[in-house]
Amino acid sequence: MIAFNKYYNHFNLLSSVLIVVSLLLLIFKGLNFGIDFKGGTLIELRASDSKINVSSLRDRFNQMDLGDVSVKKFGNETDFLVKFENKDNKKNIIEEIKTNLDKSFGNNYDFRRVENVGPKVSAELLKSGVIAISLSLALMLIYIWIRFEWQFSLGAILALFHDVIVTLGVFSLFSLEINLSIIAAVLTIVGYSMNDTVVIFDRVRENLRKYSDIKIFELTNISINETLSRTIITSATTLLALLAIYFFGGEILKGFSLAMILGVVFGTYSSIYIANTVLVRLRVSQKTVLREDDQK
Amino acid sequence: MLYFSKLRILFITLFSVLFILIASSNLFKFDDNFFDKKINLGLDLQGGSYLLLEIDNEPVIEQKLQNLTTTIRNYFKEKNIKINNIKIDNQNIFFNVTDKNKQSVLDVFQDENSDLNPYYPRFKSHQLEIEDTGLNFKVNFSRQGLIKLKTSSQDQAIEIVRRRVDEVGTNEPNILKRGNNRILVELPGLDDPMRIKSLLGKTANLTFRFVTNDENDRFGVEKLKFENGLEEATVSKRIIISGENLLDAQPKMDTQSNQTIVSFSLDRVGAKRFGKATSTGIGKQLAIVLDGKIISAPVVRDTIASGSGQISGGFTFQTATDLALLLRSGALPAPLEIIEERTVGPDLGQDSINAGMIALAIGFMLVIIFMFVKYKIFGLITNVTLIVNLFILLGILTLFEATLTLPGIAGIILTVGMAVDANVLIFERIKEELKDETNNILAFDGGYTKSRTAILDANITTLLAAIILFFMGSGPVKGFAVTLGVGIFTTLFSVYFIARLFTSIYVSRNKDKEKLI
Numbered sequence: 001m002i003a004f005n006k007y008y009n010h011f012n013l014l015s016s017v018l019i020v021v022s023l024l025l026l027i028f029k030g031l032n033f034g035i036d037f038k039g040g041t042l043i044e045l046r047a048s049d050s051k052i053n054v055s056s057l058r059d060r061f062n063q064m065d066l067g068d069v070s071v072k073k074f075g076n077e078t079d080f081l082v083k084f085e086n087k088d089n090k091k092n093i094i095e096e097i098k099t100n101l102d103k104s105f106g107n108n109y110d111f112r113r114v115e116n117v118g119p120k121v122s123a124e125l126l127k128s129g130v131i132a133i134s135l136s137l138a139l140m141l142i143y144i145w146i147r148f149e150w151q152f153s154l155g156a157i158l159a160l161f162h163d164v165i166v167t168l169g170v171f172s173l174f175s176l177e178i179n180l181s182i183i184a185a186v187l188t189i190v191g192y193s194m195n196d197t198v199v200i201f202d203r204v205r206e207n208l209r210k211y212s213d214i215k216i217f218e219l220t221n222i223s224i225n226e227t228l229s230r231t232i233i234t235s236a237t238t239l240l241a242l243l244a245i246y247f248f249g250g251e252i253l254k255g256f257s258l259a260m261i262l263g264v265v266f267g268t269y270s271s272i273y274i275a276n277t278v279l280v281r282l283r284v285s286q287k288t289v290l291r292e293d294d295q296k
Numbered sequence: 297m298l299y300f301s302k303l304r305i306l307f308i309t310l311f312s313v314l315f316i317l318i319a320s321s322n323l324f325k326f327d328d329n330f331f332d333k334k335i336n337l338g339l340d341l342q343g344g345s346y347l348l349l350e351i352d353n354e355p356v357i358e359q360k361l362q363n364l365t366t367t368i369r370n371y372f373k374e375k376n377i378k379i380n381n382i383k384i385d386n387q388n389i390f391f392n393v394t395d396k397n398k399q400s401v402l403d404v405f406q407d408e409n410s411d412l413n414p415y416y417p418r419f420k421s422h423q424l425e426i427e428d429t430g431l432n433f434k435v436n437f438s439r440q441g442l443i444k445l446k447t448s449s450q451d452q453a454i455e456i457v458r459r460r461v462d463e464v465g466t467n468e469p470n471i472l473k474r475g476n477n478r479i480l481v482e483l484p485g486l487d488d489p490m491r492i493k494s495l496l497g498k499t500a501n502l503t504f505r506f507v508t509n510d511e512n513d514r515f516g517v518e519k520l521k522f523e524n525g526l527e528e529a530t531v532s533k534r535i536i537i538s539g540e541n542l543l544d545a546q547p548k549m550d551t552q553s554n555q556t557i558v559s560f561s562l563d564r565v566g567a568k569r570f571g572k573a574t575s576t577g578i579g580k581q582l583a584i585v586l587d588g589k590i591i592s593a594p595v596v597r598d599t600i601a602s603g604s605g606q607i608s609g610g611f612t613f614q615t616a617t618d619l620a621l622l623l624r625s626g627a628l629p630a631p632l633e634i635i636e637e638r639t640v641g642p643d644l645g646q647d648s649i650n651a652g653m654i655a656l657a658i659g660f661m662l663v664i665i666f667m668f669v670k671y672k673i674f675g676l677i678t679n680v681t682l683i684v685n686l687f688i689l690l691g692i693l694t695l696f697e698a699t700l701t702l703p704g705i706a707g708i709i710l711t712v713g714m715a716v717d718a719n720v721l722i723f724e725r726i727k728e729e730l731k732d733e734t735n736n737i738l739a740f741d742g743g744y745t746k747s748r749t750a751i752l753d754a755n756i757t758t759l760l761a762a763i764i765l766f767f768m769g770s771g772p773v774k775g776f777a778v779t780l781g782v783g784i785f786t787t788l789f790s791v792y793f794i795a796r797l798f799t800s801i802y803v804s805r806n807k808d809k810e811k812l813i
Contacts, residue, residue: 044644091497091634095490112644118635121348125770132768139760147753181703184765184773188710188780191761195714195754199721202750230724233670234717237663241713244659245706250651252340253706260710 002228004272005221008280011273015162022169029172034083034179035115037129039122041066041086041093042115047078049108057082060104064097075251079112086116129183133164136187140194148201149288155278156197159270163193167262181256189263192238196231196271203227204279208289216284220276235268298741298800308793312684315691322694335693338701339482340772341649343642345489347481348474349457349496349632356449356630357387357437364424365389368435377401379433389435398431405435446476449629454479457632459625460495479632487641491618499587499631500622502539504570507581507593508532520583522590523609529590531583536573541566545623547616550608556616559606560623567603575599584609586619638771652705659709660686667716671723674813677798678719685715685790692782701775711783717754718791721747726813736807740799751791759784 035042045057054071057080061069066084074081086093094114101109117125137160144153164186171178203223211219224231239261246257300308322334339346361384368389372379377400382391393401405426423441427434437445450473457479461469470482481496483489507529508517515534522528545560562570574582574596583593584607592609611619664682667675689708693700726743733739762784765777806812 092494110641110643111639112641114637114639116634116637118633120350121636128768128770132764135768136761136764139764140757143757143760180770180773181776184703184769184776187761187765188758191758192714194757195717198753198757199750202753206746226728227724230717230720233666233720233724234714237666237716237720238710238713240662240666241659241709244655244662245709247655248651248658249655249706249709250648250702252648252702253651253655256703256706 001221001225003221004224004276005217005280008217008273008277011269012277015166015270015274018166018169019162022165022172025169025172026165029175031168031172031178032175033126034177035117035122036179037122037126039085039117039119041084041117042113043082043094043097043111044074044113045080045082045109046112047080047105047109049105052080052105052109054080056104060101061097064100066093079251125180129180132183133186133190136190137161137164140190144194144198147198148205149284151279151282151284151288152201152205152275154282155275156194156201158278159197159267159275160190160193162270162274163189163263163266166266167259170262171259176258177255179255181253182259185256185259185263188260189267192264193267193270196234196267197275199230200224200227200271200276204276205289208284208286212286217280220279224272224276231268231271235264238264298737298744298796298803300797300800304793305797308797312688312794315688315695316684317691318694319687319690322690333694333697335690336697336699337645337649338699338704338772338775339484339638339645340640340702341645341652341700342484343487343640343645344482344484345486345492345640346636346638346771347483347489347493347496347634348636349479349481350635351446351449351453351477351479351629352631352633353446353449353477354630356445357442358384360437360445361387361389364435371404372401375400375404377404387436390432391435392432395431398428401433402426402428443476450476450479452629453632456626456628457481457496460621461492463621463625464492464495466492478635485642487639489637489639493634493637495618495622496632497634498622499628500539500625501587501627502542502623503585504536504538504573505531505534505583505585506536506573506577507583520585520588520590522593523586529581529583529593531585531590536582537562537566537570539623539627541569542623545620547611547613547620548606550606553608555608556611556613557606557608558611558616558620558623559604560620561604564603567601570603570605571599571601575601591619648702649705652702656705656709656712660712663712663716667719671813673802674719674723674799677795677802678716680798681719681790681795682712682715684794685786686712688786688790689779689783692786693779698778698782699775700779701772703772704775704779707776707779707783711780711787714758715783715787715790718751718787719795721751721754722791723813730813736803736809736812740803744796751788755784755788 054073058069058071061071061082061084067087069082069084072081073079090096094111094116098111137157140160141153141157144156167186167189170176171182200223203226204220207214207219207223214222242257242261242264245253246261249257318333321332365382365384368391369379369382377393377397379391379393379397379401382389384390405422405424422438423444425436425438425441427436454471454473458471461471461481461483466483466486468484470480470484472480474480481492483492486492509530511517511530515532517530517532519528520531541562543561543563545558548557548559549555550557577596578598580596581593582596584591591607594608607619660682664679667678667682669675671678686708689711722743725747726740729739729742729746730736733742759781762777762781766774766781769777803812
């Protein structure tokens with residue numbers, strides 16, 4: 001049996017630090033919102049001429065007076081991603097850009113993807129994204145409340161917040177882009193982290209009923225160990241699937257799968273070191289569970 | 297938990313086979329209608345254009361208020377109630393009355409049967425809102441009135457948008473209402489939406505009006521620019537004929553001048569008016585005005601009584617074709633603005649499909665190998681179940697002709713990763729049971745029973761996330777929610793019916809074997 005409980009305090013400290021650092025990052029550095037949430041224009045461009053590269057594209061685009069233009073390689077050598085604000089929401093901007101690029105590069109490029117999100121729409125998308133995440137956290141809270149005692153519910157929700165905040169913190173730290181699919185990933189993380197916590201909690205509750213003489217500190221450790229092989233196997237298979245998406249699923253799914261991978265790692269960690277420690281700190285005992293049983 | 301009746305085995309087999317067949321209809325061609333369904337590919341996979349249009353209702357409201365002013369003025373005139381200084385300012389109608397008329401004016405606006413409340417009987421609400429400060433009245437559309445106005449302009453606009461898109465002839469466009477002032481246009485397979493965008497960006501309000509130098513024209517005059525933006529002309533506000541009078545419009549080559557023109561034919565009313573105007577206006581310039589700009593202003597040389605004519609204005613064949621198309625499909629009630637656009641080229645879509653499929657295949661292989669190494673025979677059972685699960689999932693998506701997007705494929709891969717969770721929970725539990733239980737059957741039974749709450753809780757939480765995503769997400773993300781959500785049900789089915797069936801068969805044949813798992 002691995003003594004997970006020996007490190008409860010250490011990892012709680014670590015998590016607190018992670019959360020504080022993430023929050024500081026989120027407040028002072030902020031998130032790198034993509035055009036979905038910030039508004040603007042995105043062009044994915046494929047070149048068939050080696051003359052076209054990041055610097056020559058940047059030169060061209062900077063001459064067009066589009067505001068802040070970012071040009072990046074996208075996946076392989078011939079693909080580029082161009083993003084700009086399109087502040088005045090000009091109507092025929094794409095057409096203008098095409099004519100302009102034709103002059104320098106002729107027919108040696110191709111627009112593979114064009115996205116243009118107006119300021120009104122991006123504000124709405126951001127709002128609905130925030131609502132979606134809050135709503136799912138609230139629903140989980142209610143569900144766990146119904147299924148378990150409030151101490152468990154608190155533990156699970158703290159674990160969820162930890163996962164979401166730290167994942168977003170990593171995105172802030174590395175300035176990774178937040179777009180619609182990241183919201184989907186965050187929601188799935190919420191589901192996965194909860195899933196993981198629930199499995200351990202289920203066992204904790206079962207053991208609480210079984211043993212009256214074991215203290216919660218020991219009991220959580222027993223439960224973690226009993227479910228450990230499941231935790232490892234499920235995390236492993238999920239990570240295998242996600243790594244497959246990350247490495248082979250194409251450039252568009254990279255951010256999404258990265259968020260999910262982070263979420264699975266943090267989710268597994270938080271189920272052990274946050275959800276359970278909350279039970280320990282709240283001194284959950286057999287009475288907690290039995291009282292609830294009596295009420296039912 | 298391990299017992300299966302013959303009937304149940306039959307049901308499980310039939311169900312699985314049915315969905316595998318339906319799923320395979322994506323690969324093969326069946327003659328049967330039922331099996332002829334296919335999973336729709338989202339725009340991000342098949343390529344295409346997604347446009348979100350917003351209707352700018354300001355001009356409509358302006359126009360309606362203008363009409364309303366006239367109605368109100370005439371209405372009170374008829375009733376011999378004197379109102380003064382009626383004017384429109386900042387989207388409100390203002391007028392004042394004398395003290396003795398105040399009550400009767402208020403009564404008219406409250407009257408449920410008056411002409412000023414045209415739909416009180418139907419909606420039980422007033423179209424207009426009236427506010428009085430002493431003897432000054434302020435009239436405006438009520439909330440209900442505004443909603444009515446917006447939905448009706450949306451209804452008209454979506455009809456015109458549909459006609460224009462149909463005229464261009466893209467395959468299977470999807471045109472839907474969003475809220476009460478937006479229209480969503482999905483154009484599969486279209487990789488360059490430039491033409492559609494420019495067609496939808498025009499209101500196409502066509503009028504024929506005389507050019508006049510008389511500043512005191514009875515109907516008022518306005519200065520309008522020519523299409524080229526250089527010249528200007530003073531044009532009467534009196535409309536001879538408008539786009540509504542057109543029956544047909546076609547691009548043509550004028551053999552005499554060797555120019556591309558748009559020829560049109562008018563309805564009966566239009567022909568009559570056009571004939572009259574051209575007979576009295578010989579020698580005058582007739583301005584052809586489209587969306588506030590003069591296309592051309594030819595001099596009337598002859599009476600045109602045939603009800604047909606032509607517009608010239610230095611068109612190329614393309615611009616003439618587009619103008620004719622716009623005129624045929626009619627004018628939009630209000631200008632449209634494209635507030636969101638997403639276009640994916642078909643080759644990128646194909647690349648995404650390929651990448652998604654490769655990721656799915658690799659993810660699947662990794663999980664299958666992992667499970668086999670870890671659980672041997674039970675890993676094999678899990679793997680077979682996983683494959684059947686994948687087919688049932690695809691079968692259900694096919695049956696409902698769901699839309700598969702790139703995040704949707706990611707959802708399927710994720711389902712593969714997470715689907716083993718339930719099996720793992722069960723197997724691990726069985727292992728624990730076997731520590732103190734020597735009877736294999738009892739141990740397996742206990743494993744299934746005791747792991748059930750954890751499995752249900754775990755799946756319900758994921759399902760909650762999927763449901764929220766489905767209702768809050770848009771486009772591609774919705775596709776993810778669909779596959780994730782459906783995946784949960786198929787996973788539960790395959791774990792509790794298919795995998796359990798195999799397990800039960802295996803265990804009952806080897807019940808005395810030690811170290812079964």
